[in-house]
Amino acid sequence: MQTWDAIRARRNVRTFTDQPIEPADLDRILEAGWRAPSAKNRQAWDFVVVTDRDQLAELATVWQGARFIPGSRATIVLTVPDPQEQRFVAIDRYDLGQATMAMMIAATDLGIGSGHASIHDQEALRRIIGMPEGHSGVALIGLGYPADRPLGPPVKLSRRPFDEVVHRGKW
């Protein structure tokens, strides 16, 4: 898919068909995140990719917004090491956002839908994916082929007016 088409075709997808994701496609999505830039190239992240049905079912317990995760064909858990300084909380989240978007655009390009979920129960997550102490989960990215309609045409999104968000020269 052309880049501009993929960017405009991305939308939140949380219902998926049974079609599995090819391992090479999943690796490409992960590589997109791995390539993302980060402040001073910190790369303060680990990505845990889950495809096992039982594990995906368990991941639904980490937050009410994660109930769609068992229906995903794969879920990427984004994790961050505990910050050594308070300022890294914001810095590292920004970088994880960059990695997330790269993965979602790469997924869209392959016709694969993606949707975020937040994580609240860190201890449950720790148990489910074997995450060591000193790390926390930031977000789940559920992946799969969309059950409603294929990705493709530019999506009309609910957004603040463009000219309200974008200021030219001066605010």
Add this chain to the structure above:
Amino acid sequence: MQTWDAIRARRNVRTFTDQPIEPADLDRILEAGWRAPSAKNRQAWDFVVVTDRDQLAELATVWQGARFIPGSRATIVLTVPDPQEQRFVAIDRYDLGQATMAMMIAATDLGIGSGHASIHDQEALRRIIGMPEGHSGVALIGLGYPADRPLGPPVKLSRRPFDEVVHRGKW
């Protein structure tokens, strides 16, 4: 450019040619950010796009890492409203990271290079772009055509080994 090529061609660019960025291209880059997803669709962001040479020169003063900004053909200032609750600091930064990456991939697709700078002197920024109280600058994204070599071939990046970052099933 194909999406996967654009994702792999993105690299930090901080030296630019004199070639201006067409207004329609700049708007496309901004639209990519405007389209980015955010927690509960908060869209807790404003983008100030600066193309005036004097203003770009002034932006160099907001942080030592912003010294390349006067050489950019355009710079997008990402700003965030002050958080109503502490937890929004991390949430909103993650979302700004998503918007950033969408803009950088959209820029790469157009052959336009991009590089981040951090912002420390918020009062200088406020004066330069007329940012109201209750908002802070998060990052500058300098944009322009790369002075060194065109964007295109997949970039070899300095990254932690892929298999160290990516865990399969369990950490």
